[in-house]
Amino acid sequence: MTRCAVDVALVHYPIRSRTGEIVTTSVTNLDIHDIARAGRTYGVRAYHVVTPLEIQRRLVEGVAAHWVDGPLRLRGPERAEALSLVRTAASLADVVRSIRDEEGVEPLVVATSGRPRGRPTVGFEDLRARILSGPTPVALCFGTGWGLADDAFDRADLLLDPVMKGGGYNYLSVRVAVGIILDRLLGDR
């Protein structure tokens, strides 16, 4: 079987705030590192940090370059390998466009949510089978803040089941949720 390319997108807009407004969240240094490391561990093709704020995109690129080409490269070769996955994009549409341009085919855009959203969902086993059988690339989209806004779900082809399907307490950090979801979809069995 030829596994398809899997990209991760960490979305900072459009995001829901605690009070339900649509906001742009700030990028964080640790999300860059932790998600790049998990992405590299599970063989992700690229990790896109998505924000409309150019200054924040420059910040992300600067952090990655510092480890990939800069003074910290030799201190942390594993980290350089992880951070070489990092890219930035102004919007989810730009992420989709770049995957299409590079892979030559429209990716399947899969949104994630920790909470039920009143929309049909795809199960982990179904998506895993789809990824393993290729060839359509998959873009896994994760929300920061209080999750992706409805507009982001409208643009996705599929919504993945929540990690805790039975409901109850569900308040993982996005870093940890990305790791768990990559393990379920791409981990060795």
Next chain:
Amino acid sequence: MTRCAVDVALVHYPIRSRTGEIVTTSVTNLDIHDIARAGRTYGVRAYHVVTPLEIQRRLVEGVAAHWVDGPLRLRGPERAEALSLVRTAASLADVVRSIRDEEGVEPLVVATSGRPRGRPTVGFEDLRARILSGPTPVALCFGTGWGLADDAFDRADLLLDPVMKGGGYNYLSVRVAVGIILDRLLGDR
């Protein structure tokens, strides 16, 4: 089936440094939060932050209390619920003692490592079955820095398989590794 109690211990001593020395690492605010949130999601009994440095234990207790009893409680009820799992201990031996005192039985101490250690390991499915059939409590021990020192493995009853058993790139952050391991051992199927 009665699932046994599962505790998580995040160990800051004895830890290996990048260069192989035995060191005490610093606690970090994000490890407190992310691991407490994952612990609460998967029904962990308690989350022990282990460091011999009293001032760091006070810091951890202060952070947790700030959300559990303090001014931030009402702003983040989910976070208060997670941080109420946080405890501190001066050593792994103290963690074992407190579990024994509270649960009335010696816990099974399970060490984790991202790299092979030349010791026999227990597989995820075996440990999952053991946890689900109870009643012996399990203490899952995670290293910070470059992993638990040999001394910590000597005190453990079992060593868990690495997350990436096939080898290759293996450089997850401890926060993400805890989430993945809890999902494999305790997650819904």
